[in-house]
Amino acid sequence: xxxxxFLRQIGLGSMVAALQPxxxxxxxxxxxxxxxxxxxxxxxxxxxxxxxxxxxxxxxxEYFDRRPNLAIPAPGQTDGALKLDEQFALxxxxxxxxxxxxxxxLAFVHATGLADGVRSHFSAQATLESGLGGTATAVDGxxxxxxxxxxxxxxxxxxxxxxxxxxxxxLTGSSAxxxxxxxxxxxQMHPTxxxxxxxxxxxxxAGQDDLSNAYQAGKMARQRLMADxxxxxxxxxxxxxxxxxxxxxETDRVAHLIRGTSRIQLAxxxxxxxDTHIAQGAGEGQLAHKLRPLGAGLARLIQNLGPDYxxxxxxxxxxxxxxxxxxxxxxxxxxxxxxxxxxGGQLKGGRVYGKWPGxxxxxxxxxxxLAVTTDYREVLWQVLQHRxxxxxxxxxxxxxxFTPAPEALPRLxx
Amino acid sequence: MMGQRIAGLSILLWITAASFNINAGEEQSRQIxxxxxxxxxxxxxxxxxxxxxxxxxxxxxEQLHPERITEDPDLIRRLDGLTTLRxxxxxxxxxxxxxxxxxxxxxxxxxxxNRALAEAQEARLIRAVASKRQLLEVMxxxxxxxxxxxxxxxxxxxxxxxxxxxxxxxxHALGRFETLLKATARHPAMLVYLDxxxxxxxxxxxxxxxxxxxxxxxxxELLELHTLGVEGGYTQQDVTELARILTGWGLCEGPLRKNAxxxxxxxxxxxxxxxxxxxLGRRVQGGGPEEVEATLTALARHPATARHISYKLAQAFVAxxxxxxxxxALSRVFVDSDGDIRTxxxxxxASEAFRDETAYQAKFKxxxxxLVSVARTTGAAVAAPRPLLNTLRLMNMPLYQCLTPDGYxxxxxxxxxxxxxxxxxxxxxxxxxxxxxxxxxNRIPATTLETSQQAVLSPRTRSALSGLEPAHKTAVLLASxxxxxx
Numbered sequence: 001x002x003x004x005x006f007l008r009q010i011g012l013g014s015m016v017a018a019l020q021p022x023x024x025x026x027x028x029x030x031x032x033x034x035x036x037x038x039x040x041x042x043x044x045x046x047x048x049x050x051x052x053x054x055x056x057x058x059x060x061x062e063y064f065d066r067r068p069n070l071a072i073p074a075p076g077q078t079d080g081a082l083k084l085d086e087q088f089a090l091x092x093x094x095x096x097x098x099x100x101x102x103x104x105x106l107a108f109v110h111a112t113g114l115a116d117g118v119r120s121h122f123s124a125q126a127t128l129e130s131g132l133g134g135t136a137t138a139v140d141g142x143x144x145x146x147x148x149x150x151x152x153x154x155x156x157x158x159x160x161x162x163x164x165x166x167x168x169x170x171l172t173g174s175s176a177x178x179x180x181x182x183x184x185x186x187x188q189m190h191p192t193x194x195x196x197x198x199x200x201x202x203x204x205x206a207g208q209d210d211l212s213n214a215y216q217a218g219k220m221a222r223q224r225l226m227a228d229x230x231x232x233x234x235x236x237x238x239x240x241x242x243x244x245x246x247x248x249x250e251t252d253r254v255a256h257l258i259r260g261t262s263r264i265q266l267a268x269x270x271x272x273x274x275d276t277h278i279a280q281g282a283g284e285g286q287l288a289h290k291l292r293p294l295g296a297g298l299a300r301l302i303q304n305l306g307p308d309y310x311x312x313x314x315x316x317x318x319x320x321x322x323x324x325x326x327x328x329x330x331x332x333x334x335x336x337x338x339x340x341x342x343x344g345g346q347l348k349g350g351r352v353y354g355k356w357p358g359x360x361x362x363x364x365x366x367x368x369x370l371a372v373t374t375d376y377r378e379v380l381w382q383v384l385q386h387r388x389x390x391x392x393x394x395x396x397x398x399x400x401x402f403t404p405a406p407e408a409l410p411r412l413x414x
Numbered sequence: 415m416m417g418q419r420i421a422g423l424s425i426l427l428w429i430t431a432a433s434f435n436i437n438a439g440e441e442q443s444r445q446i447x448x449x450x451x452x453x454x455x456x457x458x459x460x461x462x463x464x465x466x467x468x469x470x471x472x473x474x475x476e477q478l479h480p481e482r483i484t485e486d487p488d489l490i491r492r493l494d495g496l497t498t499l500r501x502x503x504x505x506x507x508x509x510x511x512x513x514x515x516x517x518x519x520x521x522x523x524x525x526x527x528n529r530a531l532a533e534a535q536e537a538r539l540i541r542a543v544a545s546k547r548q549l550l551e552v553m554x555x556x557x558x559x560x561x562x563x564x565x566x567x568x569x570x571x572x573x574x575x576x577x578x579x580x581x582x583x584x585x586h587a588l589g590r591f592e593t594l595l596k597a598t599a600r601h602p603a604m605l606v607y608l609d610x611x612x613x614x615x616x617x618x619x620x621x622x623x624x625x626x627x628x629x630x631x632x633x634x635e636l637l638e639l640h641t642l643g644v645e646g647g648y649t650q651q652d653v654t655e656l657a658r659i660l661t662g663w664g665l666c667e668g669p670l671r672k673n674a675x676x677x678x679x680x681x682x683x684x685x686x687x688x689x690x691x692x693x694l695g696r697r698v699q700g701g702g703p704e705e706v707e708a709t710l711t712a713l714a715r716h717p718a719t720a721r722h723i724s725y726k727l728a729q730a731f732v733a734x735x736x737x738x739x740x741x742x743a744l745s746r747v748f749v750d751s752d753g754d755i756r757t758x759x760x761x762x763x764a765s766e767a768f769r770d771e772t773a774y775q776a777k778f779k780x781x782x783x784x785l786v787s788v789a790r791t792t793g794a795a796v797a798a799p800r801p802l803l804n805t806l807r808l809m810n811m812p813l814y815q816c817l818t819p820d821g822y823x824x825x826x827x828x829x830x831x832x833x834x835x836x837x838x839x840x841x842x843x844x845x846x847x848x849x850x851x852x853x854x855x856n857r858i859p860a861t862t863l864e865t866s867q868q869a870v871l872s873p874r875t876r877s878a879l880s881g882l883e884p885a886h887k888t889a890v891l892l893a894s895x896x897x898x899x900x
Contacts (some may be wrong), residue, residue: 119634119653122820123644135644139827156832164810166831179833191843191889192836200886201839204878204894211835211895218832272817277609277631318503329612334634366650 036311038387039258041267042143042170043298045318046125047275050332051339052321052370053287055108055352056081058089062359066325070282070332079283088352092283093291095297098342104350105309107412111337111354112374113320119334121275124319128376129170131399139237140173142398143266146384147175150265156217157224159266172270176213178221180257182250183251192219193226225257247271251297255304270368274318277331302343310345313387315379317341321370324359337370340379346387346413353409377402378409386413443869445470448774453543453730453763454548456787459858459866465523474763475751478588478756480547489544496533502581503602503678504666506530510573527569527788534576535813536799542782543789543796553755554579555585555729555782556815559821561598561640563607565814570606574678575814578603591723591753592714595640599710602665602678608632608819611664613657615687625685630657635819643722648694655691658707659698662686720748727758732767733776734825740767775870775899778826781809783900784838788845788892792863794854809837814839839893846888860884863891870896 057063058074058081072078072091081089082098088110090098100106116134117124123135131142147159159177161167168271171177191197198219205215250269273290280287300318302309321338337357342349357363357371365371381404384390390398446465450457453474465473476483491770493499498506542551558579566574586594598604605611610632612627633656637648662685666674670682681703688700696712698705713719724744728736743765744758751757762768779787785802789795797800806812816822823829844850846860858866864879864887871879875894879887879892891897 118644119650120638120644121818122638142659166810166829166834172827176832179831181833190836190840192839197839197843197886197889200878200882200890201893204875204890209895210830211898214830214835215839216833218836221832222836244611277629278612327629328614328616329602329609329629330626331629333630 021272030077036308037263037265038145039265039267039308039312040146040383040387041254041258041269041301041312041314043294043314043316044125044129044168044170044268044270045274045294045316046121046270047284047318048121048124048320048322048334049318049338050276050280050287050322050335051110051318051337052324053282054091054094054291055084055110055339056091057087057110057356058083059087060359061107066359068326069330070280070326072282082294084352087356091288091291093288093359094295096292096295097343101159101350105343105345107342107346107347107349107351107353109340109342109353109374110411111357111370111372112340112376112379113199113336113338113372115372115375117320117336119320119336121319121334128317128319129168131380131402133377133388133402135168141168141170142380143170143268144173144175144177145398146388147171147177148173149390150388153264156221157264158224159268160221160264160317160333161268162250163269168268168270171266176217177266178217178220178225182253187188190222191201192222215319224263247293248297248300251301252304255301258307260307276322277327277333278329280326280331298311298343300338313342313344313347313383315340315342315383317376321381322366324364324370325368335369336365337372340376342379342383342412344387344413348410348414353412374407374408375402378404379412382409382412386411387396433855440869442466444774445769447474447870452768453552454790455542455551455783455867456790456900458790459793459862462866462869467573472825474760477547477549477712478760480550480588483546486544486546489540492540493537496537496576498530498533498578499537499580501577502676503577504674504676506568506573506577507602507678510569524569527572530574530576531572531814532799534579535803537576538579538813539786539799540796542786543794549583549759550587553759554583556727557583557587557594559824560726561594561604561711562816562819562821563603563743563814564819565815566817568605571603574601574603577601584668586755588756588759589754591719591748591755592711594755595714596707596710598640599636599663599706600677600679600773604632605664605679608635610660611667613661613663614685615658615661628654628657628661630654633657633660636713639819641722642716642718643725644769646716646718646722651692652694655693655698658687658691659693659709663703663706714753715749717745717749718752720745723753724748724758727762728767730824731759731762732765735826737767740765743754775896777824777900778830779898779900780822780824780829781806781811781834782813782822783824784809784898785841787897787900788842789854791866791892791897792845792854792857792888794857796853797855800854801850805841809834835898838898839889843889844891845892846885857888860887860891863888867891867896 045079052063053070053072056072064071068343075081075089079092082092082095083089084101087364097106114124114127114133117127118135127135129139129141132138143159147154154175156176159171161171161179163182164179167177167179170383192201201215216351223384225267233271254267254269258267276286279285298314305312317340318338320335322332327333355373357373361367363371377399381395381399384395384398444464445460447457449470450461450465470799504634545551561583563571563578565572578601582597586597608631609629613627613629613632614627616627630653634653637646637653637656638644662682663682664682666678666680670680674680686702690700691698693709698709721741725736725741728740728744730739744762747758747761767773785805798830803813811822872895875890875896879890882890
């Protein structure tokens with residue numbers, strides 16, 4: 001596919017359908033003895049999470065000066081941040097992630113994001129999901145294009161979006177991908193699961209048009225996921241208590257669905273509510289109340305992945321960071337540079353990567369926001385290159401128009 | 415001999431003419447179906463025949479003037495029972511505060527908020543299904559999403575979301591864009607949802623409590639979503655300047671609560687930044703609320719706004735990717751008519767692009783349009799809104815609860831996915847099994863439904879229908895490609 005074929009400017013047209021004809025293949029379980037499946041889980045924090053209060057530049061006076069009510073106290077103080085290294089500390093609401101920092105499977109890339117992006121949620125999210133730069137957007141998402149570059153025949157449950165019942169842009173494109181609701185909707189019996197109804201609709205949707213493809217892919221994915229869920233419920237550990245929060249319960253389910261013999265290779269989850277214009281809070285408050293379950297959920301997810309963690313990479317990202325200074329309402333406004341979180345068995349973790357631009361007024365983007373010194377695609381490029389062993393040609397199809405800058409980032413994976 | 419030949423010829427002519435008439439009749443009923451699909455939430459049983467008599471042009475003209483259409487008395491009676499819809503924002507707010515203080519139970523107050531929201535949802539749903547002013551209902555949905563507010567932002571938005579639709583969106587849905595824009599800007603639902611009630615000039619000495627500085631949330635969305643569009647040529651500096659213009663534009667809190675108008679809108683000069691501003695290269699002299707009024711006027715008349723709104727209308731009524739020539743033509747009408755929505759729609763419905771066969775069935779229904787069209791096509795009444803509202807939630811489109819200010823989309827890419835298709839099949843199957851008989855009573859029988867759809871059914875759907883029992887017939891008809899599109 002040529003770049004101009006799928007690039008488009010936002011607003012000039014809508015996206016093509018999620019599914020193209022003729023992309024259905026039989027689901028084949030992995031024969032034993034095959035190398036373990038390499039997996040990628042992307043968690044998108046929609047709304048622009050305040051990266052400066054996730055990984056805190058605790059040595060910067062500017063940080064404390066410009067956030068009189070929102071700054072997290074330095075490590076060692078009451079309710080202080082958790083020390084990561086000489087320069088940075090972690091929001092204490094993410095304490096559940098510290099064991100992974102210590103065993104060096106957690107890393108952060110700071111001052112990263114869309115180098116010449118805009119402060120619009122919709123525009124920035126669409127660009128990040130497209131895997132492009134500036135304000136460009138594509139009709140397909142980079143995870144879907146990754147699906148097209150993976151070796152072997154693809155199948156409807158190879159890539160799954162958890163949570164929403166419609167596919168997000170990041171997984172939209174010419175390869176079939178499934179969406180799996182979470183919560184109570186996940187286990188319901190559906191009329192289409194009964195043979196007489198299935199027969200009727202199998203006949204109606206037997207064609208090669210986009211609706212037929214959606215029907216066939218949806219049915220196959222639902223059967224497959226239901227089978228996995230049933231198998232999982234029978235397993236002893238499925239009855240383990242949840243840590244009492246919704247997200248952690250959902251990540252349990254995700255972990256159960258993607259580990260072991262499951263053929264899910266790419267997973268995507270989006271979480272909302274990070275747009276903290278008002279009452280963001282410091283030790284407690286909106287942000288802490290979102291971060292705490294996220295940290296606990298990710299920790300549970302990894303715990304549940306068990307040995308599969310060795311071949312799994314987690315990327316947590318958001319469309320932009322927030323203003324360095326707090327606003328008049330105890331919140332922060334849309335900003336620029338943010339922080340990406342990485343977790344994975346093969347990661348060279350225990351480090352905060354990225355060139356730190358500082359918070360001096362002159363160092364800021366438009367004199368108000370953390371600058372972007374590392375394009376977010378540098379990080380994705382390395383994940384794709386080192387974990388999925390893709391060649392530069394394939395990488396350029398997934399992240400078109402992007403060339404990694406030498407020395408931008410040291411090697412992230414062992 | 416001669417007579418026989420003439421008779422034979424005339425029979426031949428008669429047959430030709432008859433088949434021509436059948437084709438013309440089918441073509442006409444497809445045109446009528448298309449018109450009803452776009453100007454309404456789908457044909458009612460028998461409505462296609464009705465339009466054959468009335469004529470398409472007359473129907474369009476009638477729908478463009480909803481004030482001339484006599485509303486269904488049953489619908490009016492039901493709406494009259496929804497009492498919170500008659501109360502203005504400040505009254506609703508004071509009452510909820512009063513109730514809250516009197517028995518000091520936050521749960522009681524929350525019940526009041528939820529009741530107001532539930533009544534707004536019921537009003538919207540029963541009107542969408544039963545109102546004779548269908549184009550108005552289609553445009554209410556369009557403008558609500560364009561000027562979206564999220565009811566769950568807090569109790570205060572839940573309380574007034576019904577009023578927002580009733581007194582801001584509905585009266586201006588076919589009126590002038592500028593009037594509509596200005597009405598949204600003053601409503602407490604918008605002021606709370608996009609935080610402008612907190613937006614305060616920095617360093618005014620009033621930096622107390624929650625009013626401690628600029629909040630540019632509303633300013634940004636006003637430019638990006640409500641008027642110019644994301645490519646409308648504004649900068650971050652413009653956003654900040656607009657936020658300064660909008661300081662003090664908010665609610666009647668503190669000392670302003672005494673003598674607060676029923677609208678719940680107040681301008682607080684003490685929190686306003688009275689300095690001069692530069693917006694989009696033009697100087698705005700520091701003053702008071704007239705700065706906002708003048709700015710909204712300028713934004714409503716900006717050519718980028720004309721283009722942005724025209725694109726969205728063309729996308730909603732013609733195709734997900736509307737022809738550029740149509741957008742250009744509509745932009746011109748928008749500018750020439752000073753943003754008169756009715757005039758722009760008139761031009762849209764008269765356009766080649768709208769009437770062209772390629773536009774037939776080109777759109778994929780959103781969950782909202784899907785559910786409303788199920789009720790209309792099956793001739794059912796909405797006796798209980800709750801099961802339908804729950805279904806909308808399940809389909810990712812809870813009513814008045816789109817979190818993001820861009821509102822719900824109406825494109826195929828936004829709503830067609832394997833899972834969403836299976837959900838519609840599930841729903842259609844349940845309707846066929848009469849699982850919604852209390853919520854949607856008086857449904858027409860499957861065979862009547864089949865006859866009414868006959869003109870638009872594809873050979874594949876017809877073949878899938880043959881020999882089915884009635885329950886399955888209904889399921890297939892309501893989950894067929896022809897019914898999922900409009």
